[in-house]
Amino acid sequence: MAAFNLTPSGSSTFTLNGIPGLESAHILISIPFCICYIIGVLGNFTVLFVVGKEQTLHKPMYLLMCMLALTDLGMSTSVVPKELFIFWFSLKDITLIGCLTQSFFLHSISVMYSAILVIMAFDRYVAICNPLRYTTILTNARIAMLGLVGLIRAVLLVLPLPLLLSRLPFCAGHVIPHTYCEHVAVAKISCGDITINRMYGLVIAVVVIGLDLTLIALSYGLIIRAILRISSKKAHLKALNTCTAHICVMLISYTSSFFSILTHRFGQGISPHVHIILANFYFLFPPMLNPIIYGVKTKELREKVWKYTCRR
Template sequence: MAAFNLTTSDPSTFILLGIPGLEAAHIWISIPFSMFYIIGLFGNFMLLFVVGKEETLHRPMYLLLFLLALTDIGTSTSIVPKALFIFWFNFKGITMAGCLTQMFFLHAVSIMQSAVLVTMAFDRYVAICSPLSYATILTNARIAKLWLLGLIRPVLLMLPLPLLLSRQPFCANHIIPHTYCEHIAVAKMSCEDTTVNRTYSLVMAFLVVGSDLTLVALLIIRAVLRISSKKAYGKALNTCTAHLCVMLTSFTLFFFSALTHQFGQHVSLHVHIILANLFFLLPPILNSIIYGVKIQELRDKIFKYTCRR
């Protein structure tokens, strides 16, 4: 199929290049992209199905896994279909409104995911430190309220990003060297100073996600340190292992992507773009595998539906 015209006169249209420098390999790159996406969707939809179907799993810990699966599906779906259209059909055009919408949704859902991880850490903290009061402290109604708060926070914090960019004049080429509308990549196209945009993006990344990561670490460390029995200590550590693994995969990739966008001038562009995409492709797979394998009750329910005779 003919390549998309890289010189558009339409000021409301942007052009996503995909992975510059690796255009000839786009078809081959699309194979792992699509496989990761399908595996992630399958694993998370399986979690959604099992938790939704089994009434015995309608408890705070599993409802939080349900919400985590939703955010995993949301983040990967916000970028992969468009990336595959670029790789397969060379459809590189995207409207300004579509670009800003993708940007807002992508960053907002990422912050929602961070809020879910904090709530999950609090859930484990209460389960370890106050097991007798767990049912009264963490009710399903309280989880719903925390989720509502986790929904409002990213909307309020991320809405300024597309609003600030929508008021910026963009240079003539409207070319974004990326597979999706990442905030800094779009801001670099502006013909005016974008210091406010870049500063706000960096502050939000480290203030919100950094504070969430610190809170999660403090909750888990405090929970483990409050246990005196060696047997209970091992059990508590085992309870937190899955959550620690998910945290490490999610937050490590996030901070690496954010820092290389801001300061990684010496990182090859195609390397950065591939790693930025992996941040949205790998966690959905790893999260479903980690929790599906680590939590025995959930694993048994999954086997119930997948391994029926």
């Protein structure tokens, strides 16, 4: 009967178990986690600092880079510091409120992240298909408005998730076999019916990724059609080169996102430690690689970063 003693939701404390089966290797695993996080934080803060300081970079494309950098920082910081405390100091306890807050932020930032990738695809479409009207169609104010719409969408879609979790009864032994409070992982330790939680989480994933990928595919379909109409091969390469950074970021982000979603919902045959490490890729690699990709592929940004580096 003890297993069914319900604890009052407000006073519940959960235990994040880290990576089950690899507890003895937590310190070793923390090294690449920590390195990826530090590189990501430094890279994204560099983008924000340089774009903020340089008036010549106050353009829609760089404003989008700053939005991406902010979501990268928010996404990794909502997860990785707590993971490192688990790995280094075995500080595994987290309150129900803390768990719901972490779940809300990591999921809403993920939805916002996808929206920014869609806006970036639209930016590339206008730049290639309608370059003469680029400055009139995509102003800084319009980009900021699109970003605000993406943020509102993320909050409205994700807000029901912690509310659905908060209504569940949690039994004794609140051990979450994970490194962070992922919605389904928390719901699974409830002794109540979690059908609605599962269904709503899946609906969000399908609607957000399905809709956003459709809009991105439409943008790139129009871009490819416009490029094929250009006779010069040199112009072909120049036009494609302006899209490579966004394509790389998109592939890294959506690939790691798909791994995370699929392993959580359909990975019953996967070992728990493999499942959790794959799920963490989404919070480690995109935030680390995105500023590097844009720094390498964007000449103007690279030159400004180099200017500040040399000055120091």
